[in-house]
Amino acid sequence: MTENHELQPQQTKRDFLRVILGGSLLAWLGTVIYPILSYLKPPAQAEAEVSSVKVGKLSAIEKDSGTLFRFGSKPVILLRSASGELRAYSATCTHLDCTVQYRKDFGLIWCACHNGKYDVNGRNVSGPPPRPLDEFKVIVQGEEVFISKKS
Amino acid sequence: MKPTLKKIYDWVNERVELDNLIEFMGKKYVPVHRHSVWYYFGGVSLFLFIIQVVTGILLLMYYKGSEDLAFESIQFLMSKVQFGWLIRSIHSWAANLFILTAMIHMFSVFFEKSYRKPREITWLTGMLMFFLAMGFGFSGYLLPWNELAFFATKVGTDIAGVLPLIGKPIMIFLRGGEEVTGATLSRFFGFHVAVFPGIFTVLLGVHLLLVQRQGMSEPMSFENTPAGERKTMPFFPNFLLRDLLLWLIVLNLLAILAVFFPWELGKKADAFAAAPAGIKPEWYFLFMFQSLKYIPGKLWIFDGEVLGILLFGVAGLLWMMVPFWDSKSARGEKNKFITYLGLFVVFYIIIFTIIGWIS
Amino acid sequence: MKQRLVILVAAAVCAALWSATAFAGDQCLTCHEALDDAQSKLFKSDIHFRKGLSCVDCHGGNPKSEDMEAAMSKKAGFIGVPKGDEISKICASCHSEAETMRRFGSQMPSNQWENLQTSVHGKLSTTGKEHILQCTTCHTSHGIVSVKNPASPVYPLNVVKTCSKCHSNAAYMRSYNPSLPVDQLDKYLTSIHGMKNAKGDAHTAECASCHGSHDIRSAKDVKSKVYATSLPATCANCHSNARTMKAYKIPTDQFEKFSRSVHGVTLLQKNDVAAPACNDCHGNHGAAPPGVESVSKVCGTCHALNADLFSASPHKKAFDDRKLPECETCHGNHEIVAATDKLLGVSPDAVCSRCHHDNESAKGYAVARTMRQLIDSLESSEQRARTLVDDAEQKGMEISEAKFKLRDARQARLQSRTMVHSFDEEKFRDVVGKGIVMASMVSEEGHRSIDEYYFRRVGLGIATVVITILAISLYLFIKRIERSQHQQ
Numbered sequence: 001m002t003e004n005h006e007l008q009p010q011q012t013k014r015d016f017l018r019v020i021l022g023g024s025l026l027a028w029l030g031t032v033i034y035p036i037l038s039y040l041k042p043p044a045q046a047e048a049e050v051s052s053v054k055v056g057k058l059s060a061i062e063k064d065s066g067t068l069f070r071f072g073s074k075p076v077i078l079l080r081s082a083s084g085e086l087r088a089y090s091a092t093c094t095h096l097d098c099t100v101q102y103r104k105d106f107g108l109i110w111c112a113c114h115n116g117k118y119d120v121n122g123r124n125v126s127g128p129p130p131r132p133l134d135e136f137k138v139i140v141q142g143e144e145v146f147i148s149k150k151s
Numbered sequence: 152m153k154p155t156l157k158k159i160y161d162w163v164n165e166r167v168e169l170d171n172l173i174e175f176m177g178k179k180y181v182p183v184h185r186h187s188v189w190y191y192f193g194g195v196s197l198f199l200f201i202i203q204v205v206t207g208i209l210l211l212m213y214y215k216g217s218e219d220l221a222f223e224s225i226q227f228l229m230s231k232v233q234f235g236w237l238i239r240s241i242h243s244w245a246a247n248l249f250i251l252t253a254m255i256h257m258f259s260v261f262f263e264k265s266y267r268k269p270r271e272i273t274w275l276t277g278m279l280m281f282f283l284a285m286g287f288g289f290s291g292y293l294l295p296w297n298e299l300a301f302f303a304t305k306v307g308t309d310i311a312g313v314l315p316l317i318g319k320p321i322m323i324f325l326r327g328g329e330e331v332t333g334a335t336l337s338r339f340f341g342f343h344v345a346v347f348p349g350i351f352t353v354l355l356g357v358h359l360l361l362v363q364r365q366g367m368s369e370p371m372s373f374e375n376t377p378a379g380e381r382k383t384m385p386f387f388p389n390f391l392l393r394d395l396l397l398w399l400i401v402l403n404l405l406a407i408l409a410v411f412f413p414w415e416l417g418k419k420a421d422a423f424a425a426a427p428a429g430i431k432p433e434w435y436f437l438f439m440f441q442s443l444k445y446i447p448g449k450l451w452i453f454d455g456e457v458l459g460i461l462l463f464g465v466a467g468l469l470w471m472m473v474p475f476w477d478s479k480s481a482r483g484e485k486n487k488f489i490t491y492l493g494l495f496v497v498f499y500i501i502i503f504t505i506i507g508w509i510s
Numbered sequence: 511m512k513q514r515l516v517i518l519v520a521a522a523v524c525a526a527l528w529s530a531t532a533f534a535g536d537q538c539l540t541c542h543e544a545l546d547d548a549q550s551k552l553f554k555s556d557i558h559f560r561k562g563l564s565c566v567d568c569h570g571g572n573p574k575s576e577d578m579e580a581a582m583s584k585k586a587g588f589i590g591v592p593k594g595d596e597i598s599k600i601c602a603s604c605h606s607e608a609e610t611m612r613r614f615g616s617q618m619p620s621n622q623w624e625n626l627q628t629s630v631h632g633k634l635s636t637t638g639k640e641h642i643l644q645c646t647t648c649h650t651s652h653g654i655v656s657v658k659n660p661a662s663p664v665y666p667l668n669v670v671k672t673c674s675k676c677h678s679n680a681a682y683m684r685s686y687n688p689s690l691p692v693d694q695l696d697k698y699l700t701s702i703h704g705m706k707n708a709k710g711d712a713h714t715a716e717c718a719s720c721h722g723s724h725d726i727r728s729a730k731d732v733k734s735k736v737y738a739t740s741l742p743a744t745c746a747n748c749h750s751n752a753r754t755m756k757a758y759k760i761p762t763d764q765f766e767k768f769s770r771s772v773h774g775v776t777l778l779q780k781n782d783v784a785a786p787a788c789n790d791c792h793g794n795h796g797a798a799p800p801g802v803e804s805v806s807k808v809c810g811t812c813h814a815l816n817a818d819l820f821s822a823s824p825h826k827k828a829f830d831d832r833k834l835p836e837c838e839t840c841h842g843n844h845e846i847v848a849a850t851d852k853l854l855g856v857s858p859d860a861v862c863s864r865c866h867h868d869n870e871s872a873k874g875y876a877v878a879r880t881m882r883q884l885i886d887s888l889e890s891s892e893q894r895a896r897t898l899v900d901d902a903e904q905k906g907m908e909i910s911e912a913k914f915k916l917r918d919a920r921q922a923r924l925q926s927r928t929m930v931h932s933f934d935e936e937k938f939r940d941v942v943g944k945g946i947v948m949a950s951m952v953s954e955e956g957h958r959s960i961d962e963y964y965f966r967r968v969g970l971g972i973a974t975v976v977i978t979i980l981a982i983s984l985y986l987f988i989k990r991i992e993r994s995q996h997q998q
Contacts, residue, residue, distance in 0.1 A: 028399075035233075035234040035237055035238075036209065038233035038234050039209060039232060039234040039235060039237075039238055040209075040212065041233060043227075043231040044231075148219075
């Protein structure tokens with residue numbers, strides 16, 4: 001009996017300790033597993049960005065057109081001439097960093113901000129742009145078209 | 152124990168004799184003395200290795216080991232993947248802490264002369280694992296394919312290349328060509344996630360098996376102490392639980408480091424860009440890197456750099472072979488020379504690392 | 511027979527003159543004058559004749575000899591009519607020697623030959639033997655007079671004709687530079703400079719005033735006086751000179767103002783030759799101030815979109831009716847500074863309120879006020895977004911995508927500043943609206959990113975609390991076990 005008496009408070013303390021220990025162990029598991037599970041959940045944008053960007057199928061790119069693509073944090077314009085030739089340039093206007101576009105009616109790359117014009121070789125031909133657009137490399141592998149930095 | 156748990160335990164026990172294992176561990180004692188604290192560093196190193204394996208596997212889910220994609224995939228991981236920043240930062244921090252704790256573990260063993268008979272194999276496997284850890288660090292550093300890593304790898308492999316005869320083939324083998332390119336990245340990636348972990352696991356298995364088999368090394372002073380006065384604690388549960396307690400603290404430390412000092416990514420490597428100012432190798436290579444700088448270009452008829460590398464190679468080899476030439480400790484005698492040598496090496500590494508760091 | 515007769519007569523005349531003239535010693539002149547040839551006649555008016563030089567100094571030979579054969583023999587050093595580059599070399603033999611020139615009491619510089627050789631005229635050659643022009647091409651040969659003499663072909667009133675002899679000759683110019691225009695003279699005659707020059711004003715600019723004389727370089731040559739970055743200073747030579755300009759009653763501060771303008775700073779300080787120099791607005795050979803109604807066309811050669819929008823706007827007619835120069839009314843002329851949003855609206859420093867007063871034309875006033883409010887709100891929302899992005903970046907968050915979108919907001923703001931020139935509230939509102947939407951999207955992402963930053967810290971805090979509790983309870987648990995081990 002006396003033994004029991006002595007053990008009584010210890011028993012409750014130990015139980016309390018076990019509850020805390022077990023509880024915090026579970027909580028700890030939560031703090032470990034939650035980040036791991038969220039990590040494993042595929043993000044909305046499933047692919048990493050690249051120094052060369054796949055821009056799609058050759059057949060999907062119209063002739064005599066210019067399309068904008070995101071390249072890292074900057075836009076790139078991909079031109080396809082009427083004869084089917086592909087060229088890519090930085091779409092950042094060299095004047096004040098606006099984004100340029102292809103104008104079918106002019107047959108030129110055109111900046112809406114100040115009417116800057118570049119020819120299809122990226123050369124600044126009219127308006128305020130001080131220098132040509134930077135060129136990018138276009139690589140065609142089978143049907144796929146890639147744009148990459150010119151090294 | 153709850154009845155269901157007991158049932159499961161019994162079921163397993165019947166088949167693999169868990170009782171024996173527990174009995175074995177219960178009988179195992181860890182010596183308690185004023186240097187007992189060093190025993191924990193082996194355990195912490197083990198824990199950090201486990202962390203590396205877990206976070207490494209997680210990183211593999213998103214990492215792409217190619218020249219074009221490596222940097223972008225890490226950038227993507229850091230910005231788009233939930234907790235990607237955490238996993239990567241922990242992997243990087245744990246790698247550095249692992250080298251640090253392994254180093255402390257190694258020196259404590261060295262000063263205690265615990266490598267003496269019968270633990271020569273434990274020491275050897277430990278040393279091999281330490282070299283492998285440095286290899287892990289060197290190869291892993293390149294994987295994000297950023298500017299600093301690119302040039303550090305260039306310099307590192309260049310150093311290997313100056314060795315006479317074998318240097319050039321080694322360099323070409325490491326780089327997968329004449330220059331550091333995407334081929335180097337592929338190789339390093341392979342070393343880092345397949346070759347090294349495989350070898351490491353085997354060594355670690357032997358290392359741990361020997362520790363369990365032979366028990367903790369007792370300090371030399373124990374031999375003069377009567378058996379009754381030798382203080383010990385049971386390995387299970389006392390020492391193991393303390394180990395776990397320390398692991399928890401280390402884990403928290405890692406989380407704090409990862410949140411407050413997230414590992415930076417820097418700029419993407421560009422082979423044609425000029426080397427950025429102040430390229431330094433990882434801190435654990437710094438003392439060697441710094442020493443090589445102080446060796447004059449020409450020593451008598453030898454090339455200074457080659458001599459330096461050979462010197463470090465020989466020193467490393469002697470260090471690894473210490474159980475075989477330190478016959479005094481093996482006989483149980485005090486060997487002051489080893490202690491002074493150890494102190495010299497510790498101070499040398501600390502001083503040269505500091506000089507390398509601030510210069 | 512006839513020839514002999516001529517010689518005989520000549521000899522007789524020579525003999526007659528022998529005692530009559532002061533230049534009895536110079537047989538060349540004596541004979542040639544007797545022959546009544548143009549050269550010797552002209553030479554009498556030549557500055558070189560007056561300074562005491564004679565035929566022999568250029569042509570060689572022996573002027574003392576009365577025997578013509580001997581005097582004009584190779585032995586006597588006679589060279590006849592010099593050809594090609596020899597001509598200029600003979601001139602240079604004196605004119606490039608400062609010492610010689612001083613002896614004749616001349617203050618002239620002595621680097622003309624040197625300069626000519628660096629010029630486009632002294633470098634180009636079609637034959638490979640001689641260059642485009644020799645001294646005599648512009649200065650003539652036997653009747654050379656000082657440039658200050660109205661009879662000189664290089665006198666300001668004559669130089670235009672002299673240059674145009676070649677430069678207006680398309681067939682000739684083609685052999686050197688087929689793409690060079692040949693209408694400079696025609697244009698010049700329409701310019702204020704040309705009209706005054708034609709009326710006999712020797713002080714207005716002619717060819718050499720801008721292009722230089724001996725050292726004329728191609729306009730594309732950076733060392734040329736009319737190269738874009740040097741041109742303003744060349745014009746300023748006269749136009750900033752109060753004394754020269756006094757007679758014409760025009761201001762002299764254009765260069766000073768231009769240097770402060772956005773164009774001047776770009777051209778002169780940043781050396782960006784895409785920026786306009788004087789001639790880009792005023793014309794070069796046909797230099798004149800642009801007319802009131804053509805201002806927008808002139809500015810529009812570069813600022814095309816603005817000009818198009820303006821021309822289609824109601825302001826075009828209103829400005830023309832009131833004789834207001836188009837772009838200039840709001841932006842100024844020589845001292846155009848970079849336009850800011852401050853120009854727009856009805857505040858004291860805005861330009862709209864100069865015409866649109868609160869009471870009179872209330873509609874314009876209201877539109878101006880609204881447009882200013884719109885552009886201000888776009889700017890502030892872009893600013894807010896930028897601050898958030900910067901903050902997030904500062905906190906080490908990866909936010910390159912939001913930064914990419916921020917470009918669009920900025921682009922909308924730049925476009926809206928162009929769109930102002932339509933003076934159409936709806937069009938303007940469209941462009942500004944796009945920018946504001948973009949900016950608010952960026953702001954949202956910035957907020958999210960900053961929230962994430964704090965989430966990490968809170969998460970760490972929670973994990974730390976959990977780990978601490980676990981560690982403490984584990985520690986107590988160990989102690990408990992050890993105490994029970996001791997009791998055993």
